[in-house]
Amino acid sequence: MTARADYGQQLEAALAFMQEGDDFLVVSHVQPDGDAISSTSVIGWMLDQLGKSKTLINEGESPSRLSYLRGYDQIVNYRKDKPGQTYTHVIAVDCADFRRIGEVSALFAQDVKLLNIDHHPTNNGFGTVNVILPDAAATVEILYDMIEKSGCAIDEECATAIYTGLLTDTGGFRYSNTSPKVMDVASRMLALGAPGHKLADHLLEKMTMAKLKLLQRSLARLTFTEDQQIGWLYVAKDDMRETGAVSDDMEGIVNYALNIDGVEVGILFKETEDGGVKASLRSAGKADVAAIAQSFGGGGHVRAAGCRMQGSLKEAIEELVEAVRKALNG
Numbered sequence: 001m002t003a004r005a006d007y008g009q010q011l012e013a014a015l016a017f018m019q020e021g022d023d024f025l026v027v028s029h030v031q032p033d034g035d036a037i038s039s040t041s042v043i044g045w046m047l048d049q050l051g052k053s054k055t056l057i058n059e060g061e062s063p064s065r066l067s068y069l070r071g072y073d074q075i076v077n078y079r080k081d082k083p084g085q086t087y088t089h090v091i092a093v094d095c096a097d098f099r100r101i102g103e104v105s106a107l108f109a110q111d112v113k114l115l116n117i118d119h120h121p122t123n124n125g126f127g128t129v130n131v132i133l134p135d136a137a138a139t140v141e142i143l144y145d146m147i148e149k150s151g152c153a154i155d156e157e158c159a160t161a162i163y164t165g166l167l168t169d170t171g172g173f174r175y176s177n178t179s180p181k182v183m184d185v186a187s188r189m190l191a192l193g194a195p196g197h198k199l200a201d202h203l204l205e206k207m208t209m210a211k212l213k214l215l216q217r218s219l220a221r222l223t224f225t226e227d228q229q230i231g232w233l234y235v236a237k238d239d240m241r242e243t244g245a246v247s248d249d250m251e252g253i254v255n256y257a258l259n260i261d262g263v264e265v266g267i268l269f270k271e272t273e274d275g276g277v278k279a280s281l282r283s284a285g286k287a288d289v290a291a292i293a294q295s296f297g298g299g300g301h302v303r304a305a306g307c308r309m310q311g312s313l314k315e316a317i318e319e320l321v322e323a324v325r326k327a328l329n330g
Contacts, residue, residue: 007131007133007145008149010129010130010131010132010133011131011142011145011146011149012149013129013131014115014117014129014131014146015146015149015150017089017091017113017115017128017129018046018047018050018052018091018115019050021052021088021089021113022052022053022089023052023053023054023055023087023088023089024047024052024053024054024055024087024089024090024091025054025055025057025083025087025089025090025091025104025107025108026040026043026044026047026054026055026056026057026090026091026093027040027057027058027090027091027092027093027095027101027104028040028058028092028093028094028095029094029095029096029100029101029102030058030059030060030100030101030102031060031247032058032062032063032094033063033168033169033251034063034066034164034165034167034168034169034203035094035138035139035140035165035168035169036058036093036094036139037058037062037063037066037069037072037075038066038069038138038140038161038162038164038165038168039093039094039117039138039139039140039143039165040056040058040071040075040093041069041070041071041072041158041161042140042143042147042158042161042162042165043056043091043093043117043143044056044070044071044074045070045071045157045158045161046143046146046147046150046152049150049152055076055083055087056071056074056075056076057075057076057078057083057104057107058075058076058077058078058104059078059079059101059102059103059104060077060078060079060247061077061246061247062075062077063247063248063251064246064248065202065203065248066164068160068202069160069161069164070157070158070160070161078102078103078104078107079103082107083107085107086107086108086109086112087107087108087109087112088109088111088112088113089112089113089115090108090112090113090114090115091114091115091117092114092115092116092117092118092127093117093118093139093143094117094118094119094120094138094139095116095118095123096118096120096122096123096299096300097122097123097124097126097299098126112128113128113129114126114127114128114129115127115128115129115130115131116129116130116131116132117130117131117132117139117142117143117146118131118132118139118142119132119133119134119135119136119137119138119139119141119142120132120134120290120299120300120301121134121290121301121302122290122293122294122299122300122305123299131146135179137166137169137170137175137177137178137179137181137182138165138166138168138169138170138177138182139165139169140161140162140164140165140166140169141165141166141181141182141185143162144162144185154188154189154192155192155193156192156193156194158192159188159189159190159192159193159194160189160193160194160195160199162185162189162194163186163189163190163194163196163199164194164199164203166182166185166186166189167186167196167199167200167203167204168203170182171255172200172204173186175303176285176303177301177303207249208245208249210243210244210245210246210249211245211249211250213243213244213245214235214239214240214243214245214249214250214253215253215256217235217239217243218233218234218235218239218253218256218268219233219256221233221234222256222257224260224263225321225325228260228262228263229262229263229264229265229325229328230263230264230265230266230267230321230324230325230328231257231258231260231263231265231266231267232257232266232267232268232269232317232321233253233254233256233257233267233268233269234268234269234270234271234313234317235250235253235268235269235270235271236271236313237271237272237273250268250270250280253268254266254267254268254280254281254282255282257282258282258283258284263284264283264284264285264286264287264328265281265282265283265284265286265287265289265324265328266281266282267279267280267281267282267320267321267324268280269313269316269317269320271313272308275310276308276309276310276311277308277309277310277311277312277313277316278306278307278308278309279293279296279298279306279307279308279309279316279320280304280305280306281293281300281304281305281306281307281320281324282303282304283302283303283304284303285303286328287324287327287328288302288327289301289302289303289304289305289324290302290305291327292305292320292323292324292327293305293306293307294307295323296308296309296320296323307320
């Protein structure tokens with residue numbers, strides 16, 4: 001049975017999970033993006049509609065540019081404020097695999113029941129209950145379907161969160177995952193009060209001074225293979241400290257490598273404090289970067305994926321670029 005064929009049953013099982021349990025822990029993936037925090041906001045809203053208690057949490061800080069979302073100020077930074085209890089009912093949103101939950105998994109009780117809601121095709125169904133729809137543009141698209149099935153009436157705050165997740169995970173409705181369904185849901189959210197033009201300006205156009213400085217450094221290092229099918233940039237550990245940038249300031253920088261005519265795969269490498277390298281990959285369509293990332297222990301989508309690598313920055317660049325080269329020419 002395909003994911004689409006039993007999708008309705010998955011939604012019903014997820015709603016039953018939320019209705020039957022209480023005192024939920026809601027977590028998204030480490031270094032959360034727009035869809036992850038929007039999904040956290042929407043789940044928090046849904047649990048409030050059901051009269052359930054909950055704790056919203058993430059391993060680290062949530063991007064400040066998303067502070068307008070409902071419930072943002074309730075999201076616990078696990079590294080700064082660890083809850084003094086474990087949870088038997090957990091909802092994970094937008095986590096491509098269990099590892100993406102990060103250190104927060106230490107709060108899971110031994111007999112934990114986990115609801116896994118995600119749209120990444122590399123998700124292996126790690127939950128007790130799973131709602132996985134790979135052809136959804138964003139996890140908030142799945143949450144919209146859950147709300148529709150529940151019969152709850154979406155208000156302006158919820159509409160704004162759903163619209164935010166769709167806007168960010170489709171690159172402003174420009175990526176190939178921008179389906180007729182996405183545009184229909186986005187239209188409905190606008191009708192319910194989501195401030196579309198303000199969100200587009202805030203999330204897609206504006207940037208911090210720290211991001212501008214980081215972008216300047218990154219673009220100065222933009223490198224291509226001889227056939228110009230692969231382009232890459234990197235961010236060194238010192239760059240973050242010297243520019244005052246935070247992880248959220250790296251959002252979108254990888255696209256500067258991909259958006260050059262003729263480039264099939266763009267990569268952004270970032271040195272991590274633990275001596276490893278994080279790589280973000282984007283594909284124009286010729287290469288399945290999710291498969292490439294998976295071979296290095298990562299995952300994601302066909303056109304957008306990521307992984308963590310051990311060793312030096314130089315070694316990581318050489319190894320990953322060679323893997324992408326083989327994928328393009330194989």
